[in-house]
Amino acid sequence: MKEHSNTPKYVKIINWLEEQIKEGVITVGGRLPTEESIAEKFGFNRMTVRQAIDDFVVRKMVTRRRGHGSILVRNTPVEYIWQFNNILSFTESMENSGISARTESNRIEVIEAPQKTAKLLGLPTGSRVLHTLRTKYAENEPVCIESSYLPYDRFSRLTDMEITGSLYRTLVEEFDTHLVKSVQYLSSVFSGKEEMKIFGFVKPQPCLMVESLSFDSGGMPVEVLYSCFRGDRYRFRIESGEYQYQKKQDRI
Secondary structure, three states: OOOOOOOOHHHHHHHHHHHHHHOOOOOOOOEOOOHHHHHHHHOOOHHHHHHHHHHHHHOOOEEEEOOOEEEEOOOOOOOEEEEOOOOOOHHHHHHHOOOOEEEEEEEEEEEEOOHHHHHHOOOOOOOEEEEEEEEEEEOOEEEEEEEEEEEHHHHHHHHHOOOOOOHHHHHHHHHOOOEEEEEEEEEEEEOOHHHHHHHOOOOOOEEEEEEEEEEEOOOOEEEEEEEEEEOOOEEEEOOOOOOOOOOOOOOO
């Protein structure tokens, strides 16, 4: 791979390691060269080498083991991709990608609906809603925090259930509620105190916020959902349809 003179030092190491993996010099289960040997080969300091290896750790290709060094655990990076072509729960999205997933319930409570939430759900002011806060894990790493609001009168039985997988699957199986439409808005945010604690951030980090309003087959709003995704771990995939050409009207 040809590199420009202004290529960052750590990127040069990344490119070299990727070539070693591609050519089979480093194989799955095998150790990467030591930081000392890489530093000596390139004439860089060990901090630069560590930065390069950190990139492979973040991409879930390499794991560090005390006394064993840096071990290659897969040839290609793990990518968490959220698709917008259908309504899909986090759990089902991960399962479809062959990634192990689990859910941890932080809290479930019955509260008075915030004004905006009540309006979105078509509820009178002062109505009760079921609020759940759940952390989503991919390969035991916290990657998404979901804050969900559902009409309490309709889904009160959820307070007696332990939901460790897909909430949407539970709505179908236990309440015969099928979600057929979702309106979603994406925005960039910085992690707040709660997100920093759950994600293990030492300082605010960029995150992707997805605000969703889902409807059932009868056109009734069912859920207001705020999903906070780690910005360093997620990519979003949106599939668009055909370009609709509109001829400019002739000016008079």
